[in-house]
Amino acid sequence: MTEFIPIGTRFFELPSPFPMKRGGALHGARAAYETWGTLNAERDNAVLIVTGLSPDAHAAMNTGNPEPGWWEAMLGPGKAIDTDRWFAICVNSLGSCKGSTGPASINPATGQLYRLDFPELSVEDGADAAFSVVHGLGIERLACIIGNSMGGMTALAYLLRHPGSARSHINISGSARALPFSIAIRSLQREAIRLDPNWNNGQYDDQTYPEAGMRMARKLGVITYRSALEWDGRFGRVRLDSDRRDDDDPFGLEFEVESYLEGHARRFVRRFDPNCYLYLSRSMDWFDLAEYGGDVMTGLAQIRVDKALSIGVQTDILFPLQQQQQVAEGLRAGGAEVEFLPLPSPQGHDAFLVDIERFGPAVSGFLADL
Known part of the structure; x- marks a missing residue:
């Protein structure tokens, strides 16, 4: 399968061998990253962003790539993560x-794709790779590490495995462990x-791609990234016009919400490798x-940061609000000054990508006080 790498993305060669938490090691491995802003002389204005399952390193436009990124509204000059002040990675x-x-x-x-020969992947491996990038850039301590969704997990692992590596942390719709509902959904996806x-046991190619799966x-x-409130308000029970239905398929698409899901899925499937999806999901x-x-609370309390902000969304069913509250309480038990911020966004888990009116001020306010 083709790798989908944005133009302007840079690469850091990871230590070789790069040990994996659950066994095995990678040789000649690399991590893709992008940066924004300028690292100051003291090297103390760096902010690291670690992502959810599917995003790439192109969070916003930069000199290497003028195309908008997946968090364009949050990252850049004068924005919530203000690159006039912060060096963002x-x-x-x-x-x-x-x-x-x-x-x-x-x-x-072997000279062939890893496929299922790739070692078992853990969130901690992603954290260690990100840590290697940061230290490779000459940064001893981050001003802040920001993690969204799976990235919230990665950020906690980063802080726990690398004590003293950041002064502060923003955990956005993340968690300290997977809950049974989330595990069940991801199990069905896999x-x-x-x-x-x-x-074909991982042995597919561009011509025989598991598109239906x-x-x-x-x-x-x-379905789990948004809330029932969002689905109802956005689509209701609106049916497709007759010219958008397939009359030859007795169980074909009939409602607007079905069409939306189909279109969203078709745009995604050829842009992400299935085996990578399986590995990241299981991690x-x-x-x-x-x-x-x-x-969990003992694990969280071992993390040492000066300040933290844990943001959750009241309508999130995938990483429900009590998980962000637990993160806040656990970090507070470790001695951090912590704010827990439950937001009433109707967009569910994806709110941090779209509800910038709520998330932007929360993030910018926290960073302004560092």
């Missing part, structure tokens, strides 16, 4: 197909991919800070 997740080494990359030992005959997996994901299910001390 965004690292693509290890295991992705967006430039960092993953199952869709070439295994130097099953949809694996049951597609074209998946990826479409179903993406639809399941999108979230495995993540559990209870491994570090016997329970």
Whole structure:
């Protein structure tokens, strides 16, 4: 499968061998990243952004790539993450197909794609890769690490495994462990991919791509990324016009919401590698800070930052609000000055991408006080 790497993305060669938490090691691996702003002489104005499952390192336009990024409204001169003040870094997740080494990359030992020969991937591996990038840029301590969704997990792992590596933390719709509902949804997504005959135990190519499985997996994901309130307000029970229906399919698309999901899925499926999806999805299910001390609160309390902001959304069903409250309480138990901010956004888990009117002031206000 083709890797989808934005123009202007840079690459950091990870230490070789690069040990993986659950066993094995990578050789000749790399992490993709992009930067914005200027690192000051003291090297103390760096902000690291770690992402959810699917985003690349191109969070916003920059000198290397003038195309808008996935967090364009939040990152840039005068924006919430103000690059006139901050030197921002965004690292693509290890295991992705967006430039960092993953199952869709070439295994130097064989000259072929890793596919399922890629070592078992954990959130902690992504955290260690991001840490290597930051230190490779000559930054000893971040001003702040910001993690969204899966990135919230990655940020917590980063802080726990690398003590003293950041002064502050913003956790956005993240969590310290996967809950059963989230595990169940991701399990179904992975099953949809694996049951597609074209998946072929990971041995597919561009001509025999498991499109049906990826479409179903993406639809399941999108349903959980938004809230029932959002679906109702946006689509209601509006039916498709007759010219947009397939009369030859007795169970074809009939409602606008079905058409939206179909279009969203089709735009995604050929832009993400299925094996990478499987590995990253499972890494979230495995993540559990209870491994570090016997329970989640003990794990969180081992993290040392000066200040933290934990933001959640009241309509989020994938990473529900009590998980961000738990992060706040656990970091506070570790001695941090912590604010927990529950937002009433109707957009559910995806609110941090679209509800900039709420998220922007929260993030900018926190950073302004650093």
